[in-house]
Amino acid sequence: MAESSNIPEPGQDNSVLYVGQDRAGHWLVQENHGRLEGRFISGQSAYRFARSEVHAFPGATLVVTREWIEPNIPFDPAPVARASSEQTM
Numbered sequence: 001m002a003e004s005s006n007i008p009e010p011g012q013d014n015s016v017l018y019v020g021q022d023r024a025g026h027w028l029v030q031e032n033h034g035r036l037e038g039r040f041i042s043g044q045s046a047y048r049f050a051r052s053e054v055h056a057f058p059g060a061t062l063v064v065t066r067e068w069i070e071p072n073i074p075f076d077p078a079p080v081a082r083a084s085s086e087q088t089m
Helices: 043-057
Strands: 003-004 016-021 029-032 037-040 061-065
Touching: 016 043, 029 043, 037 043, 043 061
Parallel strands: 003 061, 016 061
Antiparallel strands: 016 029, 029 037
């Protein structure tokens, strides 16, 4: 397991799977090219998932970081469509 206090700059073709937290404290696994992102309730779960998925990215590096990870996928609730107050007859 590589651990870093600064997120390394990956090569253009190399994948890096980052394991860390967002500013809200959620644990994330994120691939640097945007091909994978997951949200987890614990660091252990996130790391276990990253280890199971790293094989899908040949030559990938797994990095546990203390820097904040910015989610690519919004985790806000989806907006609820409201019914029109006008009814047609």
